[in-house]
Amino acid sequence: MAETVHQEPSTTAAQPQEERTFTQSEMNAIIQDRLNRERGKYADYEALKEKAAQFDAAQEAGKTELQKATEKVSRLQAQLDAMTQADEVRQVRENISRKTGVPAALLSGATEEECNAQAQAILQFANPGGYPNVRDGGEPAARPTGSAREQFAGWAQQYFK
Numbered sequence: 001m002a003e004t005v006h007q008e009p010s011t012t013a014a015q016p017q018e019e020r021t022f023t024q025s026e027m028n029a030i031i032q033d034r035l036n037r038e039r040g041k042y043a044d045y046e047a048l049k050e051k052a053a054q055f056d057a058a059q060e061a062g063k064t065e066l067q068k069a070t071e072k073v074s075r076l077q078a079q080l081d082a083m084t085q086a087d088e089v090r091q092v093r094e095n096i097s098r099k100t101g102v103p104a105a106l107l108s109g110a111t112e113e114e115c116n117a118q119a120q121a122i123l124q125f126a127n128p129g130g131y132p133n134v135r136d137g138g139e140p141a142a143r144p145t146g147s148a149r150e151q152f153a154g155w156a157q158q159y160f161k
Contacts, residue, residue: 022030090104092112097104100119109115 089110093104093107093109093115096102096107096112096115096119100116100123102119102122106122107115107118109118
Protein backbone atom coordinates (compact mmCIF):
# COMPACT_ATOMS: atom_id res chain seq x y z
CA MET A 1 0.00 0.00 0.00
CA ALA A 2 1.44 3.31 -0.99
CA GLU A 3 1.03 6.39 1.15
CA THR A 4 1.57 10.01 0.33
CA VAL A 5 3.64 12.43 2.31
CA HIS A 6 3.91 16.14 1.71
CA GLN A 7 7.42 17.44 1.35
CA GLU A 8 8.75 20.95 1.28
CA PRO A 9 8.68 22.56 -2.15
CA SER A 10 12.01 22.90 -3.86
CA THR A 11 13.58 26.27 -4.50
CA THR A 12 13.76 25.91 -8.25
CA ALA A 13 11.00 27.61 -10.14
CA ALA A 14 11.18 25.29 -13.12
CA GLN A 15 9.87 22.28 -11.23
CA PRO A 16 6.17 22.18 -10.58
CA GLN A 17 5.02 21.09 -7.14
CA GLU A 18 4.42 17.41 -7.02
CA GLU A 19 3.40 15.10 -4.27
CA ARG A 20 5.86 12.36 -3.67
CA THR A 21 4.59 8.91 -2.94
CA PHE A 22 6.46 6.36 -0.86
CA THR A 23 6.28 2.65 -0.92
CA GLN A 24 5.51 0.63 2.16
CA SER A 25 9.12 -0.45 2.53
CA GLU A 26 10.31 3.19 2.35
CA MET A 27 7.77 4.18 5.00
CA ASN A 28 8.83 1.28 7.21
CA ALA A 29 12.46 2.34 6.89
CA ILE A 30 11.59 5.97 7.74
CA ILE A 31 9.54 4.89 10.76
CA GLN A 32 12.22 2.43 11.91
CA ASP A 33 14.86 5.15 11.65
CA ARG A 34 12.71 7.54 13.71
CA LEU A 35 12.02 4.84 16.33
CA ASN A 36 15.73 4.03 16.62
CA ARG A 37 16.54 7.71 17.21
CA GLU A 38 13.86 7.98 19.92
CA ARG A 39 14.92 4.72 21.57
CA GLY A 40 18.48 5.99 21.59
CA LYS A 41 17.38 8.98 23.66
CA TYR A 42 15.95 6.65 26.33
CA ALA A 43 18.43 3.77 26.11
CA ASP A 44 19.47 4.13 29.75
CA TYR A 45 15.90 4.54 31.02
CA GLU A 46 15.77 1.13 32.74
CA ALA A 47 19.09 1.75 34.53
CA LEU A 48 17.91 5.18 35.68
CA LYS A 49 14.60 3.72 36.79
CA GLU A 50 16.42 1.07 38.85
CA LYS A 51 18.72 3.69 40.42
CA ALA A 52 15.73 5.87 41.28
CA ALA A 53 14.00 2.92 42.94
CA GLN A 54 17.13 2.17 44.98
CA PHE A 55 17.40 5.81 46.01
CA ASP A 56 13.74 5.89 47.04
CA ALA A 57 14.20 2.69 49.08
CA ALA A 58 17.29 4.07 50.82
CA GLN A 59 15.54 7.35 51.52
CA GLU A 60 12.53 5.50 52.93
CA ALA A 61 14.78 3.34 55.12
CA GLY A 62 16.54 6.44 56.41
CA LYS A 63 13.23 8.13 57.00
CA THR A 64 12.02 5.14 58.96
CA GLU A 65 15.13 5.25 61.17
CA LEU A 66 14.63 8.97 61.67
CA GLN A 67 11.00 8.44 62.58
CA LYS A 68 11.96 5.72 65.06
CA ALA A 69 14.53 7.99 66.66
CA THR A 70 12.04 10.86 66.81
CA GLU A 71 9.39 8.68 68.44
CA LYS A 72 11.91 7.39 70.99
CA VAL A 73 13.01 10.93 71.84
CA SER A 74 9.39 12.01 72.26
CA ARG A 75 8.62 9.06 74.52
CA LEU A 76 11.71 9.65 76.67
CA GLN A 77 10.97 13.38 76.90
CA ALA A 78 7.43 12.60 78.08
CA GLN A 79 8.81 10.26 80.76
CA LEU A 80 11.31 12.88 81.89
CA ASP A 81 8.59 15.53 82.09
CA ALA A 82 6.34 13.21 84.13
CA MET A 83 9.18 12.36 86.54
CA THR A 84 10.13 16.02 86.94
CA GLN A 85 6.51 16.96 87.64
CA ALA A 86 6.13 14.15 90.19
CA ASP A 87 9.35 15.20 91.94
CA GLU A 88 8.20 18.84 92.14
CA VAL A 89 4.84 17.80 93.63
CA ARG A 90 6.59 15.53 96.14
CA GLN A 91 8.89 18.37 97.22
CA VAL A 92 5.96 20.79 97.65
CA ARG A 93 4.08 18.27 99.80
CA GLU A 94 7.14 17.61 101.95
CA ASN A 95 7.71 21.35 102.48
CA ILE A 96 4.09 21.92 103.55
CA SER A 97 4.28 18.83 105.77
CA ARG A 98 7.36 20.20 107.54
CA LYS A 99 5.77 23.64 108.00
CA THR A 100 2.37 22.48 109.26
CA GLY A 101 3.07 19.11 110.83
CA VAL A 102 0.45 17.39 108.64
CA PRO A 103 1.73 14.10 107.16
CA ALA A 104 2.67 14.44 103.48
CA ALA A 105 0.63 11.31 102.68
CA LEU A 106 -2.58 13.20 103.55
CA LEU A 107 -1.86 15.98 101.05
CA SER A 108 -3.09 15.48 97.50
CA GLY A 109 -2.69 18.93 95.94
CA ALA A 110 -0.36 19.60 93.04
CA THR A 111 0.58 23.19 93.90
CA GLU A 112 1.86 24.84 97.05
CA GLU A 113 -1.41 26.79 97.49
CA GLU A 114 -3.56 23.66 97.20
CA CYS A 115 -1.39 21.70 99.65
CA ASN A 116 -1.34 24.59 102.13
CA ALA A 117 -5.13 24.91 101.99
CA GLN A 118 -5.51 21.16 102.53
CA ALA A 119 -3.10 21.19 105.46
CA GLN A 120 -5.00 24.05 107.12
CA ALA A 121 -8.31 22.21 106.62
CA ILE A 122 -6.85 19.03 108.11
CA LEU A 123 -5.47 20.94 111.10
CA GLN A 124 -8.81 22.67 111.66
CA PHE A 125 -10.60 19.33 111.52
CA ALA A 126 -8.11 17.67 113.87
CA ASN A 127 -8.28 20.50 116.45
CA PRO A 128 -11.88 21.71 116.50
CA GLY A 129 -11.26 24.10 119.40
CA GLY A 130 -10.87 21.92 122.44
CA TYR A 131 -13.17 19.60 124.30
CA PRO A 132 -16.92 20.08 124.39
CA ASN A 133 -18.49 21.80 127.40
CA VAL A 134 -19.75 19.39 130.02
CA ARG A 135 -22.43 20.53 132.49
CA ASP A 136 -21.09 18.70 135.47
CA GLY A 137 -17.59 20.15 135.02
CA GLY A 138 -16.16 16.92 133.75
CA GLU A 139 -15.82 15.26 137.14
CA PRO A 140 -16.93 11.70 137.35
CA ALA A 141 -20.06 11.32 139.41
CA ALA A 142 -20.86 8.43 141.63
CA ARG A 143 -22.48 5.65 139.75
CA PRO A 144 -26.14 5.43 140.50
CA THR A 145 -27.51 2.14 141.57
CA GLY A 146 -30.90 0.73 140.84
CA SER A 147 -33.02 0.27 137.78
CA ALA A 148 -32.83 2.43 134.68
CA ARG A 149 -36.06 4.15 135.69
CA GLU A 150 -34.61 5.17 139.02
CA GLN A 151 -31.38 6.34 137.40
CA PHE A 152 -33.31 8.53 134.96
CA ALA A 153 -35.44 9.98 137.73
CA GLY A 154 -32.32 10.83 139.72
CA TRP A 155 -30.69 12.48 136.74
CA ALA A 156 -33.82 14.50 135.94
CA GLN A 157 -34.09 15.73 139.53
CA GLN A 158 -30.46 16.75 139.55
CA TYR A 159 -30.57 18.80 136.33
CA PHE A 160 -34.15 20.06 136.19
CA LYS A 161 -34.74 21.45 139.65
